[in-house]
Amino acid sequence: MSALLPLTKPRPDSVHFLDVLSGRKKAVPPLVEYLVDDVVMRPIVEDLLGRPWVPAGSTGTSHEVRKSAPAREAQKAYLDTFVEFWLRMGYDFVRFEQDMGFQESHLELADTAPGSTKQRAWADQHHGAISSWEDFERYPWPKIEEFDFFPFEYISSHLPEDMGMITCHGGGIYEHLSWIMSYEGLCMALYDAPDLVRAVADRIGGLLTGFYAHLLDLDGVIAIFQGDDMGFKTGTLLAPDVLRTYVLPWQKKFAAMTHDAGRPYFLHSCGNLAAIMEDLIEDVRIDGKHSFENGIMPVQKFQEKYGDRIAVLGGLDINILTRSTPSEVRREIGKLMDECGPRGRYAVGSGNSVPSYIPVQNYLAMVEEAVSRRGLS
Secondary structure (H helix, E strand, C coil): CCCCCCCCCCCCCHHHHHHHHHCCCCCCCCECCCCECHHHHHHHHHHHCCCCCCCCCCCCCCHHHHHCHHHHHHHHHHHHHHHHHHHHCCCCEEEEEECCCCCCCEEEEECCCCCCCCEEEEECCCCCCCCCHHHHHHCCCCCHHHCCCHHHHHHHHCCCCCCEEEEEECCCHHHHHHHHHCHHHHHHHHHHCHHHHHHHHHHHHHHHHHHHHHHCCCCCEEEEEEECCCECCCCECCCHHHHHHHCHHHHHHHHHHHHHCCCCEEEECCCCCHHHHHHHHHHHCCCEEECCCCCCCCHHHHHHHHCCCCEEECCECHHHHHHCCHHHHHHHHHHHHHHHHHHCCEEECECCCECCCCCHHHHHHHHHHHHHHCCCC
16 A cells, blocks of 8 residues: 555654744654544554554543443553554654533434445534523533543553644534534524623633643643634634634633643634634734645645744645545645745645545555655655
8 A cells, every 4th residue: 555654663753843833943844634534544554554443432421431441441452553553654743632522413424435334424503402591501511520531641641752642622612612502593692692602602611621721731742733613715604703702712711721831732723714813823822723725725825924923734635635646646745845844834734634535545645755755764
């Protein structure tokens, strides 16, 4: 499947990774990724790493995992494989996330990606769990003390030498706000019941604050890389002033917590965020931005505009990564590294993530081109 991967002598260097993104050092761009789907990981694990695939199993608030020794051992086996994957693919870090299990309405269909047995989920934009104060009072809010942080703790304490952990809560303030209330319900409530929107946003934000307090206590964590998709092709999903009122203050809180702990705060957010980019840089104080589409603004243009103030992460358009040949993917990755690398504060990878429908050979071509330019083997 690959002449170079998996690496036989990986040399992770999380300090170097952060030095490049902070601008303290100029070097060949390191690899970065937000998510790699298990459907893409599995054939690589089995065919290249030669390890049996162990499903992720139960996570989050499952008391059964805590009480069941076999379930916990299976979880450890998955996490060991997860760490090995990121190591042998040439990353300087392991990126891992989970959410607390907010009760939300989603629409599900079978994933049509070859080899996938999973369900793909979409947010129900019309019907939410909270549309009134009565709903708010009876909503089953998750509890920090009941969340099982074991996977985060296990990875943090089982990192290879010089490798770091980059992590976050699965889903951000805007995402959970719009999933709990539904997008339609949220928009109606902003007009009819803004105090309810405030209460829901603040409840989510308070829970995530407790979540991050725990993550930032873990020695292996080198950065927070939060996802919160706030835009679409031509603008933000809510008016910029609404985001400034209900969402960005919490992003600012998480960034401040992260900075107080001596780590950078990166943001993954899809869509056109031009209307709030200055807020994100100057007020929230993000240290890096991820998620780019050529149809909105190619990563090269974004870096020209903002790259002197924040790090720029990834950028290979998902359409290219999905629909091109491996040789075309290699050429595009090389182009990104040649154009963005010399400016500094850049890491190369996908423009969004590596979902289940990405051809494995294309993912490997992207990674192989990047690690070969760094001289890894």
